[in-house]
Amino acid sequence: MKTVSNSARRRLFLARSAASLAMVAAGAGYSWTAQADTLQDVTNKGVLKIGVFQDYPPFGSVGPDMKPRGFDVDFAEVLGKGLGVKVELIPVTGANRIAYLTDRKLDMLMSVGQTPAREKILDFSAAYAPYYIAVYGPPTLAVKDPAGLAGKRIATAGGTNEDMSLAKVAPPEAVIKRFDDQSGAISAYFAGQVDMISLGGDVARKLRAPNPKVALDEKFKLMNSPMHMAYNKGETRLKEKLDAIVGQALKDGTLNGISLKWLGGPLPGSL
Secondary structure (H helix, E strand, O other): OOOOOHHHHHHHHHHHHHHHHHHHHHHHHHHHHOOOOHHHHHHHHOEEEEEEEOEEOOOEEEOOOOOEEOHHHHHHHHHHHHHOOEEEEEEEOOOOHHHHHHOOOOOEEEEEOOOHHHHOOEEEOOOOEOOEEEEEEOOOOOOOOHHHHOOOEEEEEOOOHHHHHHHHHOOOOOEEEEEOOHHHHHHHHHOOOOOEEEEEHHHHHHHHOOOOOOOOEEEEEEEEOOEEEEEEOOOHHHHHHHHHHHHHHHHOOHHHHHHHHHOOOOOOOOO
16 A cells, blocks of 8 residues: 655645635635625624634633633624624634635634635735744643654644644644644643644633643744634725724724733734
C-alpha cells in the first residue's frame, strides 16, 4: 500500500481548502449578480440574522443559563439597535459558517479574519476587535518556532484561520489533528490526546483565567487577525451601515466597554 507523507497531506489539504472556497464562490455567484440587498431585506423583516460561535470564549459561548454570551453577543445587540431591528443569533462552526452565509441562511457573520482566500467570496466590515493566533503548549515543551513542531501533535479547529496559519508553517514531521470545532480541539489538548494547540490569544487567556497555572503557554505567534463582520459580495449598503455603527461604537466608547468586559483590557489604539 502506498503511503502519503505529512508534507503531501498538507499540500493536499491546502489545495482542497482553496478548491472548496472556489466551489462556494461559483455556487454563490448567482446571488451576487442578482444584486440582492440584504440591508433592505433586514429592514423589511425587522430581524438581523447573525452567525456566531458558541464554543469560542470570550467572543461566543453558552453560559450556565444556556444562553449565548460573549463579546460578539454584546456587540450584536449594538448592531441591532443601530439598524433598528431585532437580532437572531444563529450558532455556527468554522466548518459550516461560510456556507450558511453564501446560502443566505443568515445575513452576516461575526468573528471572521480577513484573508485573500475569503476576500474572493466575502466582503468585510471594518475591524471591531483585536485578535491574534498562536501555538500553545505546556511549559515543559521548549518550542520557539515552527521547526519545533516536528514530531508534535497539534490540535486545531478545521477550516479556521487557526488551522490555515498552522498548516502553512508546520514542518512535514508535524501531525496536525483537525477537529470539527474549537471545543473539540481544546478538549483534546487538555485530555492529553495532543501535545500542542493552535488558538486565538484571547481564547487562551479566557481558558487560563480560572486557573493561571493551567499548562497553556504561548510558544510563538502565527498571525495577527483582527475580527471583522463578513457578508456576501455586493452588499454595499450593508457595509456602509455596519462600518458606521463600528465607527460610532469606537468613538463613544461602547466597543471599549465591551472589550474591558470580555477581553480584560481596553482596545488597542489601532485595530
